[in-house]
Amino acid sequence: MKSIRKFTVRAVVPARLGALEELAANLRWAWHEPTRRLFEQIDPDAWARSERDPVTFLGEIDPSKLEALAGDDEYVARADRERDALRAYLAEPRWYQGIDGETPRLVAYFSPEYGIAAALPQYSGGLGILAGDHLKAASDLGVPIVAVGLFYKAGYFSQSISSDGWQQERYPVQDPDGLPLSVLRRPDGSAVQISIALPGGATLAARVWRAAVGRVTLLLLDTDVPANADDMRGVTDRLYGGGSEHRLLQELLLGIGGVRAIRAWSELTGASAPEVFHMNEGHAGFLGLERISSYIGEGLGFAEALQLVRAGTVFTTHTPVPAGIDRFDRALVERYVTPELLPGVDPADALALGVEPGADPATSAFNMAIMGLRLAGHANGVSELHGRVSRRMFGSLWPGFDPEEVPITSITNGVHAPTWIDPALTALAERTLGTDDSEHADWLSPAVGDAELWAVKRQMRERLVGDARRRLAAAFVEQHPGASAPDWITRALDPDALTVGFARRVPTYKRLTLMLQDPERLTAILTDPERPVQFVIAGKSHPADDEGKRLIQQLVQFAARPELRERIVFLPDYDMAMAETLYPGCDVWLNNPLRPLEACGTSGMKAAMNAALNLSILDGWWAEYAAEDYGWVIPSADSAGDAGERDAREAAALYDLLEHRIVPAFYDRPAVDPVQSGYFERDADRVPAEWVRMLRTTLTRLAPELGADRMVRDYVERLYRPAASRFGAMVADDARAARGFAAWAAKVRAAWPQVAVLHVESGGLDQPAVGDELHVRAEVALGGLDAGDVAVELVSGRSTAADVLTDAERTPLAAVGGGSWEGTVTLDRAGSFGYTVRVVPAHPLLADPAELGLIAVAG
Incomplete structure (x- = not known):
């Protein structure tokens, strides 16, 4: 019953x-x-x-x-x-409290999901785990953050695998009273409830749960309250569930309701109003419209309020493909974005923010990432490569500017070391080095013997094997009620075998089954009686992604073969609890996405922090950190004729690395001279000396670079502080600067069609040589603008056969009156040289020359 x-x-x-x-x-x-x-x-x-x-x-x-x-x-x-x-x-004061100069009093961080702990299952994958690590590192550093999300009663989903290998989803309901949460209450004990207006005079209400994440307050909005009709009580039922309208309601609540929840929390606690708002992806983009509505209520116009919001907003994009962006039907958004929802905001102005460049404003989809970028004066990707991809992907928002000038920077993700480093590794650092900060320990110190480090690594591998066997047994009993787990499960995996890990979400681009390209060759690798390899694999596919589910099914069916089931296992229901043993227990972490579709991919970072070596395509974070001491690079087959050929070639490279470099390095001396081959045998204590040297180098040199503390410091110095400074300048004196900047921007936009470089002349160079000076004079039409409203620049560099400038440098030209600008550039290198002249807007409050997306270039 x-x-x-x-x-x-x-x-x-x-x-x-x-x-x-x-x-x-x-x-x-x-x-x-x-x-x-x-x-x-x-x-x-x-x-x-x-x-x-x-x-x-x-x-x-x-x-x-x-x-x-x-x-x-x-x-x-x-x-x-x-x-x-x-x-x-x-x-106590921490790093943030010791920063010289002005810093934000409070940062508001918005994310649709948070991976804080397995006990609070409000995450689906990397985006949520990253958000959780961001909060934890901010707490450790003393960065004042209040975070906002939604409370999903059924979380994401629990995964099981059917007897034929097909993913099945369950949505166990969470009891918030049994979680580390408390209701946000007023002094009289009544619960705080926020609401947003819906079409037809209805409202959507939400209570606010509060979680203490160290020094950080996390507010989670929950619509399962009596004030809502039954269908509205289910708005926050599950993460990434339901249809388009359901998702839109969640994102309206997250953005608009989230800002209102912060206001209520601030009033109750006396906390400062946030100076910086950080959107972790576009899901929370409506927060900017709520803030605009509030400023309009204080007397600003839409354009003025927009400039004020942009000044203090940071947007982080996590997707390298347009298909990964939330888009909604324009008519659906138009039905919800009303003056009742956002008082003072003309719906046409709000809808215009989500129109993709070049699309028909009347019919195009509403793009949440485009809105997020238009509402944010500061934006970033999550690795160096992803930053480059993002600048190209969103470059149409800044037409005329080269991709490297698109104002999207990059801050490479990091992982929270105290969360992810295995306690056994921390204990070894305490015992031998006298420090509990194993992330920054000197693992190259002779105090840590090879045998000790190797013994701890085996201990972590042994714990993974035990956990995997327990999970396999539980999964079998779930599939076969009343039956006992078969004996082979007690033999699955070997604590002394080379262990390769692969665990992540399972969209097709991550290529879960690349390893199965040549089943016979993989089988030979796995079943070598002298030097066996074992794979531990986990991951969830989105419930609506049948292609991803098919990949899981192929992998599960392959692993079920009697000759393989003790050497390759798929563990169902991947979550943070599983990850705590999976990352430390692996010797090699595999990542083989289609380059450049991995924005960052932090699983390999967690593995590296636990003395695992990476085996990866040069994508995401690995593209900037890869080195021979840290693992192996799978060459990308970029010249392949089609996807099939690319997969075959990259899989062959993966097998080659395993057979000829990784397996011999882990087990024994090859037949050739080890100095020439790079393979080393184990010493008398059965310790693979060269392998352990690589582990030491990974722990000492790579791991500290991968920490979330480094990431959060980067956000503070490169984005939060500049955003707070610009917001402070804009909001001061009754937003006088915001009003003036908005008026100036409107004037410049109106005049820009008449701005042009009319003529360029140069002289002084009959036979150009290195060290000579090129003198340039340009005639510019300003269309009624003043000379101080623009910057005129000489752009010079190497010129390709297609007359495209590379390695371009920009030299300001000086106004000399009469619509003329002059300047000089020194020729400092030999070879093909080219130049042009351009005009861009100029204003002290511009965050970037490309900000307005206006440019005029000599014809």
Whole structure:
């Protein structure tokens, strides 16, 4: 018999152990190992069953055990010490508080998903895990952030695999009372409820759940409240579920409702209003329209409010392909974006923000990323390569500018080391190096012996094998109710075999089944009796992606072959709990997407932090960090005639690397001289000396570069501080600068069709040689603008056969009156040389010359 409703009854914790409740209430336990060990000591088995979630754990623990511990003075003192350490962590100055100069008082961070801990399953993959790591690192650094998302009652989905290998989805309902959340309440105890207007006079209401992520407050909006009709209660039912209208409602709530939730939270806590708003992808783009509406209510016009919003907004794009962007039917958006929803905002002005460049404004889809970029004065991709891809992908927003000038920078993602580094590795650093900061430990130090490091790596591999066998057994019993798991599962995987990991979302471009291109060759690699290789694979495909599901099915069916099932396994229901053993337990991390479709791909970063070597296509983060000491590069077959040929060639390169470089390096000495081949045998202690040297170098030199602390520092210095400075300048004195800048921008746009470079002449060079000076004079029509409204530049560089300038440099020309500008450039290199003259807008508050998308170039 099934219950119709469930809730969590929490244990009554004795007063002497009150520190435990305080520690459980803050999600810092998700990455603070001493706190986790404190709970584990109470009941290790129950702690494991709770998946190391102290809230669940305290709800299920035998009260008698708590009563007994309350009499243990040593344990009580230890709990009190950890509570005091948490309080100090929350209050003491950290890196951010020591920055010289002005910094934002508060940053608002918006994301549709957050991967904080397995106990709070509000994430689907990399975007959410990145958001969670961003908050954790911001907390550790003391960066003042308030984050906003949605509370999905069924989270993403739980995955199981049918007997024929097909992915099946389940949506277990989450009980928020059993999660590390609390309702945002007013002083009288009533719950805060925000609402947004819907067509026809209806409203969508949401309560606000609050989570403490260290020093960061995370607000999650939940529509499952009595004030809503039944269909509206389900708006936040699941992550990335439902049809187009369902998704639009979620994104309206996230953006508009999220800004309103921050206002309510600020009023209750006395916190400063955010100076910077950061959109983690375009899902939260409507936040800019809500802020524009608010500023219009204070007396600004739309154009003035838009400039004020842009000044303090950061937009991060995570997709390298147009198909990955949310688009909505214009008529659908038009039905929802009304004056009732956004008072003071003309719907036509709002709709124009989402029109793709060159498209018919009356019929084109509403593009959330395009709106996000138009609302943000600062934008970035998530790796160097992705930044280049993004500048080309969105370049049409800035017509006439070369791709390298498109104002989208890049900040490479990072991962939160305390979350992802295995405790065994941290313990080794503490034991041998005297530091618990294993991310920055000197693993090249002789204090860490090869045998010790290798033993810890085997320990992590052994833990993965045990976890994998447990999961395989559970999956078998789920498929075959009443049956016992077969004996072969107890032999699946080997803690001493070379272990390759592959785990991520499963869209087609990530090529889950590239390894299956030549099944016979892969089988030979896996089943070599002397030097076996084993693969541990996991990943979820979107419920609507049948092509991705077919890839999973192919892989599962291949792995089910009797001769292979102990050497290649697919683990269902990939999540953060699985990842905690998967990354540390692998020796090699495989990534083989279609280049350049991987924006960043942080799974290989997590593996590297756990002494694993990468085997990857030069895409995402690996394209900028790859080195022989850190792993191997799979050559991209860019010259292939079609997709089939490309897959075949890249798979062959993968097999070659495994057979001729990776496997011999892990196991033994090849027949040829090791100095020439690069292969090294294991020493007398059965330690592969060269392999361990690579592990040391990865841990010492690569891992510190991959941390989320580096990433968040980059955001602060390169985006948050400039955005806050520009916003402060715009908003001061009743937004006087914003009003003036908007008027100036309107004047420039109106005049720009008449701006032109009329004539260019140069002299002084009969036979140009290195060191000579080129003098240039340009005649420019300004269309009624003043000379101070523009910058006239000489653009010079190498000229290709197609007369395209490369390695271009820009030299300002000076106004000399009468519509003339002059300047000089020194010829500092030999070879083909070309130049032109261009005109761009100029204003002290412009964040970038390309910001307005206006340029005039000599014909």
